[in-house]
Amino acid sequence: MNLENLRQFIRDIPDFPKKGIIFKDITPLLKNGPALRFACDQMAENFKTKKIDQVVGIESRGFILSPVLAYQLGAGFVPVRKKGKLPAAKEAVSYVLEYGEDSLEMHLDAVRAGTQVIIVDDLLATGGTAEAVIQLVEKLGGTVLGLAFLVELTFLKGRERLKNYPIHSLIRY
Numbered sequence: 001m002n003l004e005n006l007r008q009f010i011r012d013i014p015d016f017p018k019k020g021i022i023f024k025d026i027t028p029l030l031k032n033g034p035a036l037r038f039a040c041d042q043m044a045e046n047f048k049t050k051k052i053d054q055v056v057g058i059e060s061r062g063f064i065l066s067p068v069l070a071y072q073l074g075a076g077f078v079p080v081r082k083k084g085k086l087p088a089a090k091e092a093v094s095y096v097l098e099y100g101e102d103s104l105e106m107h108l109d110a111v112r113a114g115t116q117v118i119i120v121d122d123l124l125a126t127g128g129t130a131e132a133v134i135q136l137v138e139k140l141g142g143t144v145l146g147l148a149f150l151v152e153l154t155f156l157k158g159r160e161r162l163k164n165y166p167i168h169s170l171i172r173y
Contacts, residue, residue: 127158
């Protein structure tokens with residue numbers, strides 16, 4: 001298995017979630033054990049020399065990859081959820097997506113001052129979602145050491161929006 005082989009496990013779904021969007025579906029990768037293992041190993045590799053306290057995963061597909069990376073790095077997992085899904089006291093931030101607007105929340109006690117985190121999601125598009133999560137982490141006093149993505153849509157220039165942070169993506173379109 002190599003990074004180029006991973007492309008075969010990403011399928012395009014046209015006009016989802018709305019007309020004109022080509023959704024990059026990672027479920028073929030998730031159901032293939034060797035591909036999933038290789039992808040998670042590669043994503044974690046970039047951070048093994050850093051002291052990571054928390055891996056912050058973005059709802060919903062980031063939840064699939066983040067606990068695996070947290071386990072590999074000996075770190076905790078922190079979920080960032082859509083509005084109204086977390087039960088305890090929380091902080092929220094609103095942001096603009098490439099096809100709408102949304103809000104994300106994190107528990108107030110999820111990240112403390114000085115906590116070193118990485119942020120993980122399946123896809124980097126415009127960077128709006130990741131930027132919102134960075135705001136949440138930093139508002140609670142955490143330090144973002146980097147971001148990891150399975151897929152990056154380079155033509156949407158999300159990396160430019162997040163230029164102050166190390167970004168690691170495995171598959172680029």
